[in-house]
Amino acid sequence: MIIALILLVAVLVSTYFLFNAYYPSFGGEVNKERQTKYATSAQFDNGKFVNIHRVNMNKGFSETLAMARKFFFEKVENGRPKHDLAVQKIDSSNIADYASPTRFVWFGHSSFLIQMNHKNILLDPMFGEVPAPLPFLGGKRFSAELPIEIRKLPKIDAVIISHDHYDHLDYESISLLKDKVGTFYTPLGVGVHLETWGVLKENIVEMDWWQETTFDDLQFVCTPARHFSGRKFSNGQSTLWSSWVIKSATENIFFSGDSGYDSHFKAIGDKYGPFDFAMMECGQYNKMWPDIHMFPEETAQAGMDLKAKRIMPIHWGAFKLALHPWTDPVQRVTKKAKELNLPIITPQIGNAFLLQDQNIDNQDWWR
Template sequence: MMLVLLVLVMLLTVTTYFYMKRPQFGALPEGKRWESIQKSPHFKEGRFRNLVEMPVIAEGYSMPGEIFKTLFKKFPNREPVDSLPSVKTDLRNAPRDSDMIVWFGHSSFFLQLDGVRFLVDPVFSGKASPLPGGVKAYKGSDVYTAADMPDIDYMLLSHDHYDHLDFETAVALKDRVKFVICGLGAGAHYEKWGYRPEQIIEKDWYDQQEIKPGFTIFTESTHHDSGRGFTRGQSLWLSFYIRSPRGSVYYSGDGGYDGRFQEIFRKHGAPDWAIMECGQYNEAWHSVHELPEEVAKATEELHAGNLLTVHHSKFTLANHPWNEPLEKISAYSQNKPYRLVTPMIGEPVRLHDHAQQFEQWWKKIQ
């Protein structure tokens, strides 16, 4: 029996080793990239660190307990039965002077601002896991493909988790993207996948990238993690503040609530738009994923004019009902100084049209 177990463990180890050599797992930084990482004040003791270290699992919970609940406890309505509604917008022929956001479900979105085209955390492969039988997109949520995208000036990456950095999508877009802006270390993935070094711009927190006069991308902190294999924290996770003569947009990336939103407001002023993570959360791990009430609080602290929530309505990565993020943020946003917008997947959000109306489309879906 012991010999059989030993053989099984060895087979599993060898299989795992070779499976993780597949290109979708990306690459760890090395050489000059590794040397540059080690100079960052946020890289300590062999990995990137959050500004204030907090346990991923909150007091009163345990990782084995949460895994047990997920595997053996029944959680209702974790994914929709119906197909989600969507709008198919012709982005390839959209006029460059139309300032808009088009959300593709979860955290993927297209932003066109002052003639510059951004694509953020694009995932068009229909999955959020490299494993066979892993997390798949909801019916109706995956209507856009890489082929639907226009030429992109800047592809922004918040962090390298699979639900934000998709191998198939990145490879399909590499000849149509001028530049990628990502955290220190994450460029190793893109380079492994065929991107030219001159396409890749890696940033630390509190860096900036000038697009043109008066148009700047600022890379800000968030409280999260990174990693596509067993080694964690080898690339940096980011949020982005985009300021142009025609308006400003803040994208939170993934991350738990902390005091950074007040600081971002003090540094950059109130964004016209806040695009905030709101979904795939749990009280047990709210240190790395904000709860809806924390999203509302953070948006107020940013003094944002408008709120668009992301990180929901495409993949089930937590145990809450699939539509709960939209239900809760709608309730928490009542009588707030910001405007909440709730577009369907693919529905253009016109940045300067404050009278544009949106349905509570999720209420019609089972």
Template sequence: MVAGALGLTALGLLGRAVRGVPDAIGAAPEGERAERMRRSPQFHDGVFRNTRPSGTLQPGDFPETMRRLLFGREKRKPAGPVPLVSTPPPAESDGLHITWYGHASVLIEIDGSRVLFDPVWSDRVSPSAVLGPKRLHPVPVPLSSLGRIDAIVISHDHYDHLDLPTVRELLRTQHAPFLVPLGIGAHLEHWGVPGDRIVELDWEDSAEVGPLRLTATEAQHFSGRGLKRDGTLWASWVVAGPEHRVFYTGDTGYFDGFAIIGERHGPFDAALVQVGAYDPAWPDIHMTPEEGVATLVDVQAHVLIPVHWATFNLAVHAWTEPVDRLWREAKARDVRLAVPRPGERIDVSDPPIVDGWWQAL
């Protein structure tokens, strides 16, 4: 009887773990969407490819990576509660203000318009609600408190950037279009997003949303929500308003394309730069903090705001290491840096002095 009860418990836990997983994985592009992908210069032999050779974690790297993951001495979690700012943004604003909500979720208020990047409000970044990397701090504000959103922009389809529950909440509460790289519209349509709210772009394609011009630009990464990789495109993004410009790297390795982006689309008032979840086992698809500073210089941006750190454990480095290294490199290269607390709204024209708030954690 005990064995039977344990078996039923295990089956119940397994059922909870897999519930909703097929839906969260999304859908493969078909029809005209797939045909448009095949016409992309980035699409070869059935998948999207980077313009430069770039490797991801290889099977031979798994043993060492797992050893470091299980037995490494890095302090991968904050020692106490992460300080949050839970003030909702104002209904209207001028100029350029940026609010980082943790990981890569960012609200940009630019010249009277509001753009939400890579929104993830779930507790885990996983197709399962009970397995996978879990938040290290709460979401600073409810999604409903953000007010009107004019555009929702996704960099690629990994779970820490494209989140099904968040998409469905935005579908219910907002009327904004989703701007996404090629192929990701298949996921959105599978989840109920109407076709007239989906704008799919290839690298260097642009779309206008009100007074804004949003351009998908090159990044060096990969994609995939199931066993198949690179079936959708990944991108960095340019947001150009009447008076201000912002660049978002998305997830990417460092490459010479950033200088080209700076020449074509810069200079920028601010750059949102991925600085976390790097590792020697995947140097081509995530940047180190030092490479993040080099990216700011390449794209000709005035202020660097780091993203892709602090919220989820996705690499073996210590929790504070990305911004500690970033701060040192920014001072060495005389780069303007702002490191907001999750939920803190930054006026890019007058960014706060970096105070090292994370070091106590």
């Protein structure tokens, strides 16, 4: 009996380590060679990436268990839409043949297609059904369809990724996209996942905060965020997280990625603002993790700090990753933006809108 128990434990332990090492969705591991390279970064300290103002991500077992219990078992009124959300569809020829002013298509959550200066750019292309390494660990997307399926997308010139969490970096989406993408732009370390999934190293550009690069006639800037990283228990904070500035000769755009509210928004606004348009994290917040996700009122204030002429709330409308009603983010940020006299847009998922449009359809579609 003792021998049988020992064998069972050995099998379970071996299975865990094999799963941990080889399950593809987990991505890659930052090795010592990469860590040595990242040691020159001001954000890298003692083998981990850190925020400007430190955030304690080392939750104890009891805290983690309490959070998990709340998330999986606490009923949230209106936590999900009662029916699948309708999305506006867009076809591949519409995208491939487009050659007009800067245009955006929101896929829900933080995923966008930007068509700018005759280029197709994807932001955080998470097109999967569940934002988790295993389907049973997360709830399904609020919409049964996407504005366009990955396989129907034309050539993508650039993909910009904010960090390596499952709701922003999806293994299946990258696997389907990689052969039609020119260049991937990521914060430090995130390229290790892409390489593990078959993206050529020469097609990946990793950047530190405040680093700038040119992409033909566009400028990309990797800017700070207040968040964390990791795709499994053993590799937390091994890769960097960021926001992004996307700039042409005539237009200036900001993408927040995931971030708690902090002084970096003002610093970015002072250095690179004002912004014509800012896509701002607004969803999946809770008083248990106030440092890593903004409350809607903070989202509006961050837009002011950035000197944004207009903001759009993102990180909502696709997944339930917190304990608030699914419409709470958009309702609260709209109210606060109105108080601050900050223009805000809330287009429906799939609605292709132009940056220069003054009258974007702001109907309360979520109602």
